Amino acid sequence: MSVVLLALSASLLFLPGLVIGLAAGLRGWLLAAGAPVLTYGMTGVLGPLAPALGLRWSPWVLLGGTALFALALAVIRGRLAEPERVWTRSKHLVVAGSVTLAAGVGVGLLFFASKGFSAIPQFWDAIFHGNAVRFIADSGDSAPSGLNVIAQPAAQNYFYPNGYHLLVATVHQFGAGTVVQALNAMNALLIGVFALSMTALLRTLRVRAAIVAVAAVLCCAFTGFPYDLLTWGPLYPYATGVALLPAALALVVRALDAPRPALVAVTALALVGLTAIHPSVSIAAAVFGLGLLAQRWLTARRVPPGELLTLALLAAGALALGIAHVLGTLSAAGGPAYDWAVQRGVPEALGRLVFFTRSFDEPQWWLILPFVIGVLAFRRLLPLLWLLVASLGFGLLSVGAAAYEGPWVALLTAPWWNDEWRLAALYLLAVVPVTALGLVTVLDLVRRPLPRRIGLVAAALSVLLFGYLSNGLYHQRNGNRLAITFGGGPTVTELEQQAMNHLAGLVRPGEIVFNDAQDGSPWMWALTGVRPAFGHALAGTEGDGLGKERPLLRERFHAYDTDPEVRAAAKALGVRFVFIGQGFVTGSQKRAPGLVELDKVRSLRVVYQNPDAKIYQLTEPDGQRPADQPGKTPPGGPVVVSSSPVKPKPTSSTPS
Template identity: 35%
Template sequence: MPTPDTFWTYSSAISIYLVVLAVPGGLIGWSAGLRGWALAGLAPLLTYTATGLAGPWLALVGLPYNVGTAAAFTLLLAGAAYGVRAFGLRRGWIPGEALADRPPLPWTRRAHLAVAACVVLATVLSVIVVLSASGGPNAVFQRWDTVFHANGIRYIADTGDGSLTGMGTINWYPDGSFYPNAYHLVGALVYNLSGATIPATLNAITVPVAGIFALSMVTMIRQFGGRAVFAGSVAIVAGAATTGAYESVSSGLLPFALGIVLTPLAAVALQRYLVRPAVDTGMVLALSAVGLLCAHSSALFGAMLFAFPMVVQRWIRREGRVGQDILRMLPVMAASGVLAALQVLGAVGFTSSAYPYTPWASNIEVTEALNQLLKFRQILNQPQLWLAGLLVIGTLSFLTLGKMRWIAASALILSFMFVLVACYGGVSWVITLSRPWWNDRYRLMALAAIPLCLLAGHGLAEIQRWLSKAVSHWSWVRDNPRVPARLGLASAVLVLIAMGVVTQGFYTQANATAVAFLYHNGPESKDREQPISAYELEAMAVLQKLGVGPDERVLNDRVDGSAWVYAITGIKPTAGHYDTGVPPKDAEYLADHFREFDTDPEVRAAVKRLNIHRVFLGHGSIKPYMHRAPGLRDLDGLDFLRREYANPNAVIYTIIK
């Protein structure tokens, strides 16, 4: 269901998000010595580093998080990076030319432009997929965790509280609950700068997700000296593969999806440091690790699994020594630990808290798990057979990857992790091993998709190489001196066009069907009731006009979508998330006994403590098996309530006693 944003409002929200992605991180990266594709690719990650650190540290010293303080913190971080690098240069700790940072295979200007065009194309595909799935850029997300993220962005923007527990107070009051909040801190900036509604802001952050994935992949390939055709091919695959960026988005795992698309950058920062260990490359690695941790708790774990084979290959090829590399990592780890101390302590405290950990315990057949990996599909019935074919070609020809052969080992490790969780998710040691990913096979599939997309892109690049080589033997090609120079670009364009044709527009329609799960807008949801419909939004607008005070909470049901009332109106509900884990005692008691207001003094006491004067009930349920709480059923006709407003899907009451 859409919210009332104009075309210019949500267009500006998308533009502002892209600027926020590029500028803060770009300034920090440039100050730290990054240039070229490394600067362009790492800029989004460093932006999330800056905001992810700014919010909690500002809260610790009692300062609000807003556009001004976030900018000041970014300048402070950039200044520190510049100063550290300048000091290292003066002391001779950093080579003046930093020759080791230069990728071994030069690209022509034409190659750079062609690869950039592929990244732009992947971004365009991403925008088309998300907007096609949603039915418009101001549609309201319908999946489970999205309401938590929506409320979190609104809370930070309204209160300036960027702490790691503050936004959790909308549901887990009074103390809140730990959650790494870089995603929400960036969202709060976009919300405040654009003037868009929260749904439009969330969509603005979501639409370029596959484009960010493509940029991260290209940056990694460039850093390791890969061919431009390989980089461009991987960018296109990143924009086409369902299990890469899109499937996590479709499940509402928005910060997790962000962590996935940024994960390849860990290999970039790590390679730069290991090849040229110095204070500037170490600083970039530390900031990158912190950024992944701030984006999502599991992102750093996933990045370590993804990049570990690269380190092993380095040791096998005697490009580095095990002990020496480990010793060099210690100061980087220490610096990361200091910067992210609040996130680390928060994560440790959350792990030992009363919040229940419930494993998914998936038990599908091994053959089915392998089938899903190969065909880049998990939630869709339609396999991506052309990508599967490219994956086979890329895997069989992995030896031609050169310094990037480790990608095959990464694919093997992460695919094994997916199969383990998907097929044996109920085994105790598997549950423990996969806890950073909540024992969720969908998350592990997204992680495995990173090297699988790289291999599929390599397969596409190999086809182009074979085609170019075959054509180069033709006599008319050899006899025309201008043709060989243009043959590479022409064959790359031909292969790209062919892929677009056989995949019916790079699987845009299939990916839109997958992302439509996020909005309950696909064919699988045609008979399903949306928790947030136009009627609920209409009722929320009426509630906003009733003069609910900033210190009041509105009593609502946990499962009917009314938890969105805070994100839409800024009015606090008693239930700010669908999650039933450790709810506030007063909220839980009222959900069970509110109908007994006249006869139960504890109900009246809870209403007074929470300062409740209104009741807002929606329609439907976030899950078909979840039903309205017993204390909130059949409220019409009760003498302590007056109905203020009603429509087919929502009703508002006022407590009159």
């Protein structure tokens, strides 16, 4: 099942983009690397469009839209874009082997960390992403505004970019696995996508093949990206967007070098893909793009009018194709800003950035040393100066987000939620090729003084030595980082899953189960299809988006016996059952005030319980529902008490 699921996920991620890229005249590494971001571009275009046309989201919508867009590109393509710089077959094979190795490491680490893709991610944002996938797959509603039912069901002008969720929902619609399995399988492809994306950018910028190959391998080594982002949050869409960012930039470079209509069109589609995945990634792309243009124009000592026209057409195309996401992003930008408290002092924040120790105390020394060498030898990578400068800027912003309070820091880091982890991931985009340069520089020093064959053997042995000293490119460290996410609790334990499965057999269509937003119970939607009152862990920034009933019940549900407002609110929501789990999303959370001591509420009767979860059914204050007859079993059946033993609950070590 895991192999089938992984193959299906990879097919849906790559095939639509490959068809579009081929129709536009892309070939080689740029075609392969550009395919995923072009696929997301199609989800970004079709997601808002399908509901307007009265269509439910399905694989047929994605395939049909892809075919029509590819046909249009074939019509306007004309002659093919300029060919890529020639590599020998051996160089292609070495780079392909490097990408494959990185992809294999990524798949293997997530497969084992998630227990064969089946373990539930335990932390904050994973709940939203899982429920978003289930909602889209079941309802067919692909509008970004439709996700308000999860986080802010009463919001009138809600927007959340759903390009990532649409593709995972498409995987789930094929019936090859659960929502959790589909999420984990898609995320397992992330390292390979990143390695392929970095390869395309470096090749487009005419970087030496040896450096490209080493950089591809190193994409699986740095804990800061993507492993930290797959645990912190977890920030699945954002991590996906960052992995695709180099490929999108490679398309921009190619469009500037060979401004054919079809090439400009697919580049615009790629930018829509970044925005549909996460708008803050598209803002980062704009920052990198400005650096790219500055270096191009300063090197040429002029601003070519043709490039200005290409940029204008590119912006117009991206705006036309992604207008729904652009307008949605602008409307969401007016919402409440989030500002993390100071996490650490400047020396510690800077040290964690420089020594690659954001989530572990031990520095990644065997990556730091070649990085320093790469910085000293950077003149060999001058075409990437813009990438290095922009990445350093994001690194400094991450230090500011971690160590400073103030209006300027808040303003500059606002597009990235004032989050040092997101900003540090962007810093690593330049660290990877610079570290690769450092390693290749060392290999050149080992190889060149020796006869050719002996030198190649010495270089190969040096690579093996590096792999040994770095503990297999830090695979154990990175696997441990991923494993934190899949601990079997405390948010959702196996016993809580059993309770949710039982609940699914009790709830009628259209009913909402009241729950505590913080105890992991929102996962019931993704796992069983039962809709909870709170579909996501609350962050305190929902404002009026929750309506009046949910906050009222959250504070006063325990007064159901005596408070007519509470009973009216429960009736308005269609609540007949209450679910209580034992674990919380983070260790600092507490039970909602209205859900404390529910055993004392006469209008609630326990219909299921085990050591980790309890399900209550609502009755009238006298203990009976109008439809129930005295002496007969009420709807939902008798109380079921699980005999499963109590299992110890791990304590979450990951911040929310």
